[in-house]
Structure formats: C-alpha cells, structure tokens
Amino acid sequence: MATEDGAGRLDSLLSQMGPTWLAGAIAAGPATMASLLTAGAGYGYTLLWIVLLSALLGATAQFLATRLGLLTEAGIVSVVEERLGSRWAWLLVADAVLASGLAQLVIMKTVADVSATITGIDAVVWAVVWGVVLAVGLAGGGYHIAETGAKVLVSLVVLAFVASLVIVPVDLGAAATGLVPRIPGGTSGALAAAGILGGAVHITLVTMQSYTMRARGWTREDSDLAIADIGGSMLLAFGVYSLAIFLVAAGVLHSAGSVSPGDLTATAAAQALGPLVGENAKWLFLLGLWGAAISTLGGNTTVPPYLLADKLGWEQDVSDSRYRTAIVVTALVGIGGVFLGGAFFPLLVLVLAFGLVGTPFAIALVLFLLNDPGTVPETNSVAANVAGLVLIGVTTVTAGSFLRGQVQAGIWDPLTLFVVGFASVLAVAMLGLLALFVRNRSRQEPAAQESLD
Numbered sequence: 452m453a454t455e456d457g458a459g460r461l462d463s464l465l466s467q468m469g470p471t472w473l474a475g476a477i478a479a480g481p482a483t484m485a486s487l488l489t490a491g492a493g494y495g496y497t498l499l500w501i502v503l504l505s506a507l508l509g510a511t512a513q514f515l516a517t518r519l520g521l522l523t524e525a526g527i528v529s530v531v532e533e534r535l536g537s538r539w540a541w542l543l544v545a546d547a548v549l550a551s552g553l554a555q556l557v558i559m560k561t562v563a564d565v566s567a568t569i570t571g572i573d574a575v576v577w578a579v580v581w582g583v584v585l586a587v588g589l590a591g592g593g594y595h596i597a598e599t600g601a602k603v604l605v606s607l608v609v610l611a612f613v614a615s616l617v618i619v620p621v622d623l624g625a626a627a628t629g630l631v632p633r634i635p636g637g638t639s640g641a642l643a644a645a646g647i648l649g650g651a652v653h654i655t656l657v658t659m660q661s662y663t664m665r666a667r668g669w670t671r672e673d674s675d676l677a678i679a680d681i682g683g684s685m686l687l688a689f690g691v692y693s694l695a696i697f698l699v700a701a702g703v704l705h706s707a708g709s710v711s712p713g714d715l716t717a718t719a720a721a722q723a724l725g726p727l728v729g730e731n732a733k734w735l736f737l738l739g740l741w742g743a744a745i746s747t748l749g750g751n752t753t754v755p756p757y758l759l760a761d762k763l764g765w766e767q768d769v770s771d772s773r774y775r776t777a778i779v780v781t782a783l784v785g786i787g788g789v790f791l792g793g794a795f796f797p798l799l800v801l802v803l804a805f806g807l808v809g810t811p812f813a814i815a816l817v818l819f820l821l822n823d824p825g826t827v828p829e830t831n832s833v834a835a836n837v838a839g840l841v842l843i844g845v846t847t848v849t850a851g852s853f854l855r856g857q858v859q860a861g862i863w864d865p866l867t868l869f870v871v872g873f874a875s876v877l878a879v880a881m882l883g884l885l886a887l888f889v890r891n892r893s894r895q896e897p898a899a900q901e902s903l904d
Contacts, residue, residue: 470517470660470663470664470666470667470669470677470680471513471517471660471663471677471680471681471683471684471685472680472683472684472688473659473663473750473753474513474656474659474660474663474684474685474750475684475685475688475689476746476747476749476750477653477655477656477659477746477747477750477751478509478650478651478653478656478685478689479650479688479689479692479693479743479746479747480558480650480743480744480746480747481558481561481740481743481744481747481795481799482554482557482558482646482649482650482747482799482800482802482803483646483647483650483651483692483693483803484696484740484743484799485646485795485796485797485799485800486643486646486647486649486650486799486800486803487502487647487650487693487696487697487700488696488700488796489643489646489700489796489797489800490502490643490644490646490647490697490700490701491696491697491698491699491700491701491702491705492700492701492705493636493639493640493643493705494635494636494640494643494701494705495625495629495701495705496622496625496626496628496629496698496701497628497629497633497635498629498634498635498640498643498644498647498697499626499629499630499697499701500629500630500631500632500633501632501644501647501648502647502693502694502697503630503690503694504648504845505647505648505650505651505652505693506651506685506686506689506690506693506694507686507690508648508651508652508841508842508845508846509650509651509652509656509685509689510681510682510685510686511838511839511841511842512651512652512656512657512814512842513656513657513660513681513685514678514681514835514838515657515814515817515818515821515835515838515839515842516656516657516658516660516661516817517660517664517677517680517681518674518821518831518835519661519817519820519821519827520660520661520664520665520669521664521669521670521671521673521674521677522671522821522826522827522828522829523661523820523826523827524665524670524671525661525665526661526662526665526757526761526767527543527658527660527661527662527761527816527817528540528543528544528658528758528761528762529761529762530661530820530826531543531816531820532762534820534823534825534826535887539816539880540762541762542812542876542877542880543658543758543812543813543816544758544759544762546654546809546812546813546873546877547654547655547658547754547755547758547809547813548754548755548758548759549809549873550653550654550655550805550806550809551654551655551751551754551755552755552781552784553802553805553806554655554751554802554803554806555748555751555752555781555784555785555788556785556787556788556791557788557791557795557798557799557802558744558747558748558751558785558788558799558802559578559581559582559748559785559786559787559788559789560574560578560788560789560791560795560798561740561744561795561799562577562578562581562741562744562745562748563575563577563578563581563788563789564789564795565737565740565741565744566580566581566741568737569737569738569741574789575789575790577789578785578786578788578789579786581745581748581786582782582783582785582786583782583783585748585749585752585782585785586778586779586782586783588749589749589752589753589769589778589782590769590775590778590779590782591769613691613695621698621702622702626698626701629701634852638856638857638859638860641849641852641853641855641856642800642801642804642853642856643800644849644852644853645803645804645807645849645850645852645853646799646800646801646803646804646807647693647803648807648845648846648849649803649804649806649807649810649849650693650803651685651689651693652807652810652814652842652846653803653806653807653810654806654809654810654812654813655751655754655806657810657813657814657817658754658757658758658813659750659753659754659757662753662757662761662767663753664677665767666767666768748785752778752781752782752785753778755777755781756774756777756778756781759777760773760774760777804850804853805870807846807849807850807853808850808853808854808870808873808874808877809873809874809877810846810850811843811846811847811850811877811881812877812880812881814839814842814843814846815843815881815884816884817839818831818836818839818840818843819884819887819888821835821839822836822888823891850874854870854871854874857871858871
C-alpha cells in the first residue's frame with residue numbers, strides 16, 4: 452500500500468512538472484548535441500569540466516529566473532518595463548528575439564535535413580511540413596501541447612543516448628584529466644566551450660521561464676514544486692543527456708581519429724560509431740538527433756511570441772488572436788532556415804555561441820530585479836547573489852573568449868560584425884545596470900538607518 456501511495460505521489464509530481472522541462476527541451480537540442488560531439492571528437496575528455504559545469508549553471512540560471520517569476524507573478528519583460536522603463540524592456544526583447552530567431556532558422560534546417568536523410572524526401576518539403584505542423588499545433592493547443600511534447604521527446608532522447616553510453620568504452624583515468632578547467636585549441640576550442648555552455652545557459656531559457664510558469668498557473672506557494680522541476684529537468688535529464696553524448700564522442704570519435712571537428716556531420720559521427728553499435732548506427736543516431744531537434748523547435752517557437760505579447764500588452768495564450776498570429780508567423784518564418792548554406796552541425800555550434808553573447812545581460816537583469824525591494828517582497832540571499840555573479844562571470848568570460856577568437860582569426864563577416872556591435876551595446880547596458888544598482892543601494896541605506904532611528 453505504501454508503495455502504491457509513493458508511486459501515486461511520484462505520478463502526481465511528474466504531472467505537475469513542466470515549465471523547466473520546456474526549457475530543458477530547448478537545451479537538450481541538436482545545437483547542444485553538435486557542440487558536445489565537436490568538443491569530444493576534437494579534444495577528447497579535455498572539456499569534461501565545462502560539460503558538468505553547464506548543467507549546474509543551467510540549473511542555477513533557471514532557479515534565479517524561476518524565483519523572479521514566482522515573487523512577481525508577472526512576465527519578465529513587464530517587470531523590467533515597470534522598474535526600469537520601456538527602453539530596457541525593448542533591449543531585452545531584442546536580445547532574446549534575435550537569439551531565438553537565429554536558432555529557429557538553424558534548427559529548422561536541422562529538422563528538415565535530418566527528415567530528408569531518413570525519408571529521402573526533399574528537405575524543402577519537410578521544412579514546409581514542419582512549419583505548418585508547428586503553426587497548427589502550437590496555435591491550436593498552446594502551451595500544453597509544447598509541454599507534453601517536451602516531456603515525451605526529452606525523456607526518449609535521454610534514454611537513447613544513455614543506452615549508447617552503456618556499450619561505449621569510457622577511459623575513466625583519461626576522463627578524470629578533463630575535470631581540470633582549461634580551454635584547448637585556440638579559437639575552435641573557445642567556440643566548442645561557448646557552444647556547450649550556451650546550450651544550458653541561454654537567454655531564451657532564462658526569459659521564457661516566467662511565461663511558462665504563468666501558463667502553468669504557478670504562484671509563490673509552488674516554490675518547492677519549481678525546485679523539483681528544475682532538478683528533474685536541467686540537473687538530471689539535461690545533465691545526463693550532455694554527459695552521455697560527450698563521453699561517447701570523447702571515447703570513440705576522438706580515439707578513432709577518423710572525423711575531424713571541422714568535417715563533423717551527423718552521418719559521419721554515426722558511421723564512426725558503427726563498429727560499436729552495428730549497421731543501424733546511422734539510423735539510431737539520426738533518430739536521436741531528430742527527436743532532439745523537433746522538441747527544441749517546438750519550445751523555441753514560443754519564445755518570441757511570449758516576449759512580444761508581454762511588451763505589447765497582449766494576453767500570453769492562444770485565446771488572444773494577436774498572440775496566436777505571432778505563433779504562426781514565428782513557425783512559418785522558420786521555414787526559411789532550410790535555405791541556409793553549409794552543413795547544419797557547425798551552424799548549430801555557432802548559434803549557441805552567438806546566443807551566449809546576449810545571455811549575461813539577461814542574467815544581470817534578473818539579478819538586479821531580485822535585489823530590488825521595489826520589485827520583489829523578499830530580496831536575494833547572499834548565496835543566491837554569489838551564484839548569480841558566478842553565472843555572469845563564467846558566461847561573460849566564455850562569450851568573450853569566443854568573440855576574441857573570432858576577431859583574432861580575422862573573421863569579419865556581416866554576422867560577426869553585428870554580434871560584436873550588439874555585444875558592445877549589451878556591455879554598456881550591463882555597466883548601466885551596475886551604476887543603477889549602486890545608486891539605489893546608496894539611497895536605501897540612509898532610509899533604512901532613518902527607520903531604525
């Protein structure tokens with residue numbers, strides 16, 4: 452009887468979870484997979500430390516975003532606008548929409564290309580099909596469709612890669628050397644590290660959390676459930692997913708030496724795994740990639756509509772025709788990703804690295820608001836602030852290493868120029884936030900002293 456009661460409580464807990472699983476579905480996507488495979492194939496176990504760190508920092512970022520959402524019970528954009536003004540809110544919207552929009556294009560290319568490889572049907576046809584499926588499904592079913600799909604697909608993808616890890620030899624001694632923090636390989640190593648970290652700590656994940664929580668109906672009383680949600684999705688599911696893929700790549704692709712990071716594709720990776728998992732390796736690998744890409748595409752499609760709806764005062768669900776239209780437009784615009792040139796694997800890594808550039812600003816905003824007594828009834832603890840500052844420091848250094856590598860390598864294409872320029876704007880904005888924080892604290896301290904007197 453006790454066992455049945457325990458199982459019933461577990462089922463109830465799992466059914467109540469959801470918001471961070473949607474974020475986890477985006478995190479455990481093809482871009483993260485590409486970064487992990489590239490890092491493992493190119494540098495062996497060297498970057499194991501950042502793989503482990505990414506899950507921990509990803510959970511930390513979601514905890515801070517969740518705490519802000521629970522304490523304010525409002526969307527992050529409206530909170531920023533109320534406390535800091537419309538310009539700050541628009542800057543956050545622009546940051547998140549640009550990052551998620553670029554990701555939407557590349558992930559759609561991934562889904563379409565993998566679908567074409569599996570079925571033999573042209574990728575353009577598949578892009579149109581998936582765009583329409585997303586538009587109809589999300590505009591019709593809204594958040595609940597996205598959440599259910601995320602739970603199912605992420606669980607299946609994690610199981611698939613854990614199963615592959617069972618039959619892959621892992622050199623524990625060599626793996627232990629990867630626990631020492633270092634970034635190898637100059638520009639390419641910094642790109643791989645930024646891609647891994649960007650998969651877990653990304654502006655789209657941080658900003659969407661307050662909206663998916665509201666769609667779930669969570670309030671301040673649900674803080675324990677929120678922590679369980681973060682632990683189950685980001686720490687456990689995403690952490691195991693990342694570790695399994697990285698160890699497979701480091702243990703097989705790197706030692707085989709048959710696939711260089713620059714030439715790595717989904718098919719090449721699968722064929723290198725062939726001697727271990729048999730002749731169906733290509734299809735098993737592609738199906739795992741396919742599931743990860745579809746779950747990520749669904750979650751990512753909801754991000755721009757949530758942010759725009761909050762900024763423009765729309766309802767943030769499909770009952771509002773304007774929000775529903777934004778969902779459809781985002782889904783259909785993504786179809787254009789199929790026409791991007793080049794292989795999708797290197798594009799996926801690049802997308803995460805570029806997205807990471809805009810992430811420190813979003814985390815700084817969350818941390819600022821969590822320390823503002825006018826925003827939240829209970830400001831951050833010292834431990835939460837330290838965790839937030841570590842998060843900002845690690846993401847800033849990693850993103851900076853990536854940008855510095857691009858510049859030193861003489862990569863001055865239009866996209867890089869735009870990202871460097873936008874990163875400069877966000878850096879100035881972060882300094883502005885720091886100045887505001889110092890000013891506010893200097894005003895609060897005399898007021899607190901007067902109240903004591």
